Amino acid sequence: xxxxxxxxxxxxxxxxxxxxxxxxxxxxxxxxxxxxxxxxxxxxxxxxxxxxxxxxxxxxxxxxxxxxxxxxxxxxxxxxxxxxxxxxxxxxxxxxxxxxxxxxxxxxxxxxxxxxxxxxxxxxxxxxxxxxxxxxxxxxxxxxxxxxxxxxxxxxxxxxxxxxxxxxxxxxxxxxxxxxxxxxxxxxxxxxxxxxxxxxxxxxxxxxxxxxxxxxxxxxxxxxxxxxxxxxxxxxxxxxxxxxxxxxxxxxxxxxxxxxxxxxxxxxxxxxxxxxxxxxxxxxxxxxxxxxxxxxxxxxxxxxxxxxxxxxxxxxxxxxxxxxxxxxxxxxxxxxxxxxxxxxxxxxxxxxxxxxxxxxxxxxxxxxxxxxxxxxxxxxxxxxxxxxxxxxxxxxxxxxxxxxxxxxxxxxxxxxxxxxxxxxxxxxxxxxxxxxxxxxxxxxxxxxxxxxxxxxxxxxxxxxxxxxxxxxxxxxxxxxxxxxxxxxxxxxxxxxxxxxxxxxxxxxxxxxxxxxxxxxxxxxxxxxxxxxxxxxxxxxxxxxxxxxxxxxxxxxxxxxxxxxxxxxxxxxxxxxxxxxxxxxxxxxxxxxxxxxxxxxxxxxxxxxxxxxxxxxxxxxxxxxxxxxxxxxxxxxxxxxxxxxxxxxxxxxxxxxxxxxxxxxxxxxxxxxxxxxxxxxxxxxxxxxxxxxxxxxxxxxxxxxxxxxxxxxxxxxx
Ligand SMILES: [Zn+2]
Ligand SMILES: [Zn+2]
Ligand SMILES: [Zn+2]
Ligand SMILES: [Zn+2]
Ligand SMILES: [Zn+2]
Ligand SMILES: [Zn+2]
Ligand SMILES: [Zn+2]
Ligand SMILES: [Zn+2]
Numbered sequence: 001x002x003x004x005x006x007x008x009x010x011x012x013x014x015x016x017x018x019x020x021x022x023x024x025x026x027x028x029x030x031x032x033x034x035x036x037x038x039x040x041x042x043x044x045x046x047x048x049x050x051x052x053x054x055x056x057x058x059x060x061x062x063x064x065x066x067x068x069x070x071x072x073x074x075x076x077x078x079x080x081x082x083x084x085x086x087x088x089x090x091x092x093x094x095x096x097x098x099x100x101x102x103x104x105x106x107x108x109x110x111x112x113x114x115x116x117x118x119x120x121x122x123x124x125x126x127x128x129x130x131x132x133x134x135x136x137x138x139x140x141x142x143x144x145x146x147x148x149x150x151x152x153x154x155x156x157x158x159x160x161x162x163x164x165x166x167x168x169x170x171x172x173x174x175x176x177x178x179x180x181x182x183x184x185x186x187x188x189x190x191x192x193x194x195x196x197x198x199x200x201x202x203x204x205x206x207x208x209x210x211x212x213x214x215x216x217x218x219x220x221x222x223x224x225x226x227x228x229x230x231x232x233x234x235x236x237x238x239x240x241x242x243x244x245x246x247x248x249x250x251x252x253x254x255x256x257x258x259x260x261x262x263x264x265x266x267x268x269x270x271x272x273x274x275x276x277x278x279x280x281x282x283x284x285x286x287x288x289x290x291x292x293x294x295x296x297x298x299x300x301x302x303x304x305x306x307x308x309x310x311x312x313x314x315x316x317x318x319x320x321x322x323x324x325x326x327x328x329x330x331x332x333x334x335x336x337x338x339x340x341x342x343x344x345x346x347x348x349x350x351x352x353x354x355x356x357x358x359x360x361x362x363x364x365x366x367x368x369x370x371x372x373x374x375x376x377x378x379x380x381x382x383x384x385x386x387x388x389x390x391x392x393x394x395x396x397x398x399x400x401x402x403x404x405x406x407x408x409x410x411x412x413x414x415x416x417x418x419x420x421x422x423x424x425x426x427x428x429x430x431x432x433x434x435x436x437x438x439x440x441x442x443x444x445x446x447x448x449x450x451x452x453x454x455x456x457x458x459x460x461x462x463x464x465x466x467x468x469x470x471x472x473x474x475x476x477x478x479x480x481x482x483x484x485x486x487x488x489x490x491x492x493x494x495x496x497x498x499x500x501x502x503x504x505x506x507x508x509x510x511x512x513x514x515x516x517x518x519x520x521x522x523x524x525x526x527x528x529x530x531x532x533x534x535x536x537x538x539x540x541x542x543x544x545x546x547x548x549x550x551x552x553x554x555x556x557x558x559x560x561x562x563x564x565x566x567x568x569x570x571x572x573x574x575x576x577x578x579x580x581x582x583x584x585x586x587x588x589x590x591x592x593x594x595x596x597x598x599x600x601x602x603x604x605x606x607x608x609x610x611x612x613x614x615x616x617x618x619x620x621x622x623x624x625x626x627x628x629x630x631x632x633x634x635x636x637x638x639x640x641x642x643x644x645x646x647x648x649x650x651x652x653x654x655x656x657x658x659x660x661x662x663x664x665x666x667x668x669x670x671x672x673x674x675x676x677x678x679x680x681x682x683x684x685x686x687x688x689x690x691x692x693x694x695x696x697x698x699x700x701x702x703x704x705x706x707x708x709x710x711x712x713x714x715x716x717x
Contacts, residue, residue, distance in 0.1 A: 051121045051156075055136055059117040059146045066113055078110055079103035114150040121152065122161035160195035168206035169221040187221075215248075261287045269298035272311050361386040513601060520598055 068075045070091035077089040086106045122143035129135045143161035166188040183189025188206035205223040216234040233250035241262035256263050270279035280298040297313040305324035326335040331351030336344045356365040
């Protein structure tokens with residue numbers, strides 16, 4: 001069974017079988033396809049079924065003109081299509097193009113559909129099939145009325161088969177629900193169709209009734225009335241104990257608790273000595289309890305002396321020990337409270353024997369109070385004697401005490417004097433010690449300050465040292481890490497290749513050094529030859545100079561001015577000589593350096609090479625760089641040699657370009673000049689023109705001296 005539902009201008013639905021034959025009997029009769037509702041239960045009532053979604057069931061087969069040619073169902077929102085036929089709006093072929101107006105409604109068919117007869121919604125019932133899905137079926141006990149489709153909603157409002165829950169005993173279902181009351185337990189809640197509503201209410205077991213007991217007037221549901229009758233508080237009942245009392249049920253509890261003579265009650269006296277202990281456990285009807293309580297061991301008893309409450313069975317024991325109880329004195333038989341009996345016997349009891357008041361003076365008499373009164377009256381002389389003797393003894397003791405006191409006072413004075421002396425000594429001692437202590441403290445303070453300063457300095461030094469050590473450590477760690485990195489980076493083969501290349505470099509270097517050594521030897525030979533040649537030339541020049549000077553000296557004698565000029569010349573020559581000496585010294589020093597360097601280079605070339613290359617083997621990451629360094633290290637000595645040779649050559653040039661006098665020649669010349677000057681002062685006459693001529697001649701002589709020059713190429717390797 002297929003139920004169809006749609007939403008359009010009007011709600012339309014129809015049921016069509018799969019074979020195309022429509023079903024539905026006329027006049028409200030049950031269709032052979034619609035199942036009858038056999039067992040209607042509470043779950044299928046109006047409260048649980050959503051009749052608004054019930055399908056439309058037509059009475060009889062709808063006219064064929066009302067069926068859609070496409071879906072073969074009663075048309076839903078019928079429209080006139082372009083082909084002239086009518087369809088449901090959803091079934092119309094080729095729906096209107098975009099922008100074109102929608103198909104027009106087919107009002108004729110629509111009117112025919114809504115005026116067709118359909119079955120009232122309450123003629124159907126929703127049942128669950130085997131799969132749990134809802135299925136609308138024919139309900140034989142439902143409303144069988146047929147109405148026009150357009151009038152179906154109007155009929156729904158007055159349909160006698162609309163059912164609702166009976167709200168008894170509450171007037172409002174809302175109140176019942178708000179109290180969370182359970183239908184059938186707390187109220188009726190039965191679903192009743194409208195046409196049965198009044199008859200149900202008249203026979204409903206939950207209809208409210210009024211209790212008929214006088215003074216009660218409680219409203220209770222009919223089904224709860226028997227229960228209320230058993231518990232109605234106003235109902236008159238008789239006492240169950242059989243005491244003959246009768247009255248309202250609400251008064252029974254009070255009657256039994258207070259007045260019922262047949263009620264079983266307990267004695268209830270407690271143990272006053274210890275309330276945790278059990279008291280009297282006796283129990284009987286109320287009529288006999290008073291007799292028991294008069295005689296109960298646990299009845300309370302109040303002590304007349306101290307007002308303490310005790311149980312009756314302990315009253316005698318309490319009386320025996322009660323401190324407030326009065327008992328007869330054993331001596332005078334007067335009644336005295338227990339707690340003051342001793343004081344009574346000592347002070348007030350007339351029957352007790354006492355000592356004579358003069359016992360402290362030595363009277364040994366004793367007796368009752370009356371006897372002592374007689375004794376004191378009769379024995380006055382004896383008492384006086386005793387007193388006098390006691391006074392004498394006392395006076396004697398006083399004298400002895402005075403003597404002792406005097407002795408003690410004397411010794412106290414001595415002690416005071418001793419104390420003062422000791423105090424003085426102590427003060428002196430304290431002052432001395434204080435001075436010493438202050439001195440000591442000052443010394444210690446100064447020492448402490450010095451120590452503190454030294455310590456501060458030491459700490460600062462230590463801190464600096466620690467910082468330096470930290471940096472060293474960091475560097476060491478860094479270097480270690482780098483070394484590890486390099487060691488891991490450079491493979492064994494790479495290292496071997498590097499060593500091989502270095503060895504070949506070393507061989508090349510050795511060859512170069514051999515050739516360098518040969519060149520140096522040649523230079524050395526040439527140097528010696530040059531020096532020898534220069535010295536011979538110097539001797540010649542000096543001899544010539546001496547002749548010139550001799551002639552100059554002769555001319556000098558002729559003029560004083562020429563002598564002065566000579567002095568100036570001598571000074572100039574001394575300056576030049578000094579400069580030359582310095583330069584010569586530098587030259588020889590440089591030659592020594594050159595020789596030393598050359599010696600080292602020749603002595604152990606392999607060692608120099610190794611020590612220079614070794615760091616590059618471990619400190620560098622790149623083989624190419626290593627090789628470059630190796631090359632630099634090998635080439636360096638050669639460059640150094642060049643740089644050392646150049647100043648040598650330039651010095652030669654400088655000395656030659658100056659006055660052109662070689663050191664040896666200069667030395668000899670200056671010596672002869674000095675000897676000549678020593679002789680000059682003997683002469684007195686000279687002329688300035690002669691001095692000028694002499695000066696020019698000297699300059700000419702020195703300027704004409706041969707120039708020595710060591711070729712740059714010879715030293716440049
Ligand atoms: Zn109806
Ligand atoms: Zn009811
Ligand atoms: Zn009642
Ligand atoms: Zn009673
Ligand atoms: Zn008792
Ligand atoms: Zn007492
Ligand atoms: Zn007494
Ligand atoms: Zn006496």
